[in-house]
Amino acid sequence: MSEPNPPRRPLATFLRPAVEADAPSVPQGEEASPPSVQPPAVDAVVAVDEGASAAPIAMVAEVASPPDSPAAAGTAQEPVFLRRHGTQSQPAPRWQWPLVLMLGLLLLLQVALADRAKLAAQATSRPWIAALCGVLRCTLPAWHEPSAFTMTSRDVRPVPGQAGALQVQASIRNDARWAQAWPSLRLSLSDADGRVIGTGVFAPADYMGNSTVATGSIEPGQSAQVAFHVREPAASTVAFSFEFL
Structure with a gap:
């Protein structure tokens, strides 16, 4: 005597998503409640006015910025391209230094020629001022000792x-x-x-x-x-x- 064939399962049971398969079973006759969603944790500041008991409660949420965000690093940050090129001073041309040296020597020469009488009256400065006047053909007062x-x-x-x-x-x-x-x-x-x-x-x-x-x-x-x-x-x-x- 042959055993009776087991009843066949509907095709829909094989097409159910895996989420429904993992979800807890709900007894028949009861509706499944939607999953609860936990709100993100915030720091709430509650402002309570003691004089008005029925006033609504105002909640101010402070959301912390990530450490890598521009707000955490400071709003006054200077762009990188400005720091590299905008504030870098340009070097002075090299031809200016010989010109400055030549002008300085010319100024010293003029001062020496203007005060040659006073310089010629000193034993320490008379030799080089006499040599300078020998080249420039200027006159010096006679030595007085x-x-x-x-x-x-x-x-x-x-x-x-x-x-x-x-x-x-x-x-x-x-x-x-x-x-x-x-x-x-x-x-x-x-x-x-x-x-x-x-x-x-x-x-x-x-x-x-x-x-x-x-x-x-x-x-x-x-x-x-x-x-x-x-x-x-x-x-x-x-x-x-x-x-x-």
């Missing part, structure tokens, strides 16, 4: 046949590093007690017979003879002294 003159010999005696007249003779030498103009001489006469009874200043034209020589200069190491006459202020003159000016 009275203390560098040395009197190698001197003599004061009465002039024969002239009462009260004295003849002064001396030999001077320039011991300076540079040529000097002929100095002025101060002669002082003293008595036996050391009191100065007479003094006089004599220019180069007074003790140098040749006026052309007097307006020149005396070279380093050069010696010269000077001679002139003076009037004796008193017969008690016994001493004399010289000073270069």
Whole structure:
């Protein structure tokens, strides 16, 4: 005796989606409730007015921005292309530096030429200002150092046949590093007690017979003879002294 064939399942049961197959079974006669959806968690600020009990509740939601968003990084960010090209300073052309150096040297040259008399009066700056004037063909004042003159010999005696007249003779030498103009001489006469009874200043034209020589200069190491006459202020003159000016 053969077993009865089992009842066949409808074709719709094989075509059901997998979701319905995994969904929990619902008893017959009851409707399936839709799945509940949980709202995203928000930080709510509730504003409650104590005076109005029936006022609606206002909820303000603060949504946190992702850390990689532009709002979290700051709204004042500068675009990258502006940071690279807009704020980068352009280098100065190379030809400007030689021009600036040349203008600076020209300014120093003008200052040196304008103050060459003052620079020539100093022992430290006279050599290079003299070399500069040798190239530019400018003139310098003669070196003036009275203390560098040395009197190698001197003599004061009465002039024969002239009462009260004295003849002064001396030999001077320039011991300076540079040529000097002929100095002025101060002669002082003293008595036996050391009191100065007479003094006089004599220019180069007074003790140098040749006026052309007097307006020149005396070279380093050069010696010269000077001679002139003076009037004796008193017969008690016994001493004399010289000073270069």
